[in-house]
Amino acid sequence: MSFLVIDIGNTRLKWGLYEAPRPEAALIAQGAVFLEAIDRLAEEEWARLPAPQRMLGSAVAGQGVRRRAEEQLDLWDLTPRWVVSQPQDAGVVNGYEHPARLGSDRWLALIGARARVLAAGPARPALVVMVGTAVTIDAMDAEGRFLGGLILPGFGLMLKALESGTAGLKVPTGEVREFPTNTSDALMSGGTYGIAGAIERMHRHLLRRCGAEPMLLMGGGAAVKLAPETDLPFELVDTLIFEGLLRLGAQEFPGG
Numbered sequence: 133m134s135f136l137v138i139d140i141g142n143t144r145l146k147w148g149l150y151e152a153p154r155p156e157a158a159l160i161a162q163g164a165v166f167l168e169a170i171d172r173l174a175e176e177e178w179a180r181l182p183a184p185q186r187m188l189g190s191a192v193a194g195q196g197v198r199r200r201a202e203e204q205l206d207l208w209d210l211t212p213r214w215v216v217s218q219p220q221d222a223g224v225v226n227g228y229e230h231p232a233r234l235g236s237d238r239w240l241a242l243i244g245a246r247a248r249v250l251a252a253g254p255a256r257p258a259l260v261v262m263v264g265t266a267v268t269i270d271a272m273d274a275e276g277r278f279l280g281g282l283i284l285p286g287f288g289l290m291l292k293a294l295e296s297g298t299a300g301l302k303v304p305t306g307e308v309r310e311f312p313t314n315t316s317d318a319l320m321s322g323g324t325y326g327i328a329g330a331i332e333r334m335h336r337h338l339l340r341r342c343g344a345e346p347m348l349l350m351g352g353g354a355a356v357k358l359a360p361e362t363d364l365p366f367e368l369v370d371t372l373i374f375e376g377l378l379r380l381g382a383q384e385f386p387g388g
């Protein structure tokens with residue numbers, strides 16, 4: 133009973149085909165396309181896939197984009213299901229004031245992270261960082277309660293904002309330097325240290341709140357850029373959202 137998972141962010145749609153809706157299921161195929169290219173999925177990347185029987189997705193890019201993805205899913209005989217963040221599920225308690233307003237990608241990453249924490253040994257807090265179009269830095273305690281998190285602009289949005297909001301800043305890519313001495317390096321270093329600094333700050337908040345060293349998990353398209361600048365020990369995990377979808381899929385489709 134093969135299982136398709138989809139993560140629609142604000143820049144790209146990521147998909148994965150697993151042999152079943154189960155956390156330990158084998159990955160059959162995966163891919164990513166920019167949102168502009170969604171309308172060609174059925175005739176290109178998906179055309180050669182064995183038909184999935186079940187599907188579960190996350191979509192934070194808006195109704196229009198989600199509908200375009202659903203049109204492509206018409207290729208197969210399955211009912212599209214999209215995750216809405218719940219007050220609690222799969223061992224995670226959602227501390228958001230309005231739980232359903234938490235981005236489903238963040239919710240799924242927390243569910244994926246919780247499973248990793250428990251698999252790694254005694255329960256401990258976790259800090260879940262996703263570096264995509266936006267950056268999110270989400271804190272979860274040792275009992276699996278999501279305490280709250282930060283939303284920052286990602287690299288692309290930060291640079292775009294500076295470029296369009298000033299006369300003197302253009303955006304050729306620079307290097308990360310401790311003491312930048314040209315505009316490109318100053319911009320790249322500012323963005324990188326801005327995000328790295330926010331991670332360190334949130335790490336401190338969580339350590340103080342819980343009194344235990346959090347597990348730091350980082351993912352998303354631009355996480356590799358940040359990795360060398362992060363002093364804290366971390367794990368790069370690109371599949372947290374998929375892992376969350378597999379866990380929820382196992383609950384939703386218990387027979388396979």
Ligand SMILES: Nc1ncnc2c1ncn2[C@@H]1O[C@H](COP(=O)(O)OP(=O)(O)OP(=O)(O)O)[C@@H](O)[C@H]1O
Nearest residue numbers: 141142143144263264265266286287288352353354
């Ligand atoms: N070298 C770069 N310079 C400027 N911006 C960049 C660079 N590389 C990536 N970005 C931007 O960083 C953001 C992250 O993009 P990417 O597609 O890699 O992540 P993603 O995890 O798929 O994002 P999402 O899940 O939000 O769709 C995008 O807004 C992209 O434009």
Ligand SMILES: CC(C)(CO)[C@@H](O)C(=O)NCCC(=O)O
Nearest residue numbers: 192233234235236237238266283
């Ligand atoms: C913050 C993003 C854009 C990150 O992808 C997404 O999770 C989202 O649109 N969230 C909704 C708002 C919130 O999580 O508070």
Ligand SMILES: [K+]
Nearest residue numbers: 141142264265
């Ligand atoms: K995202």
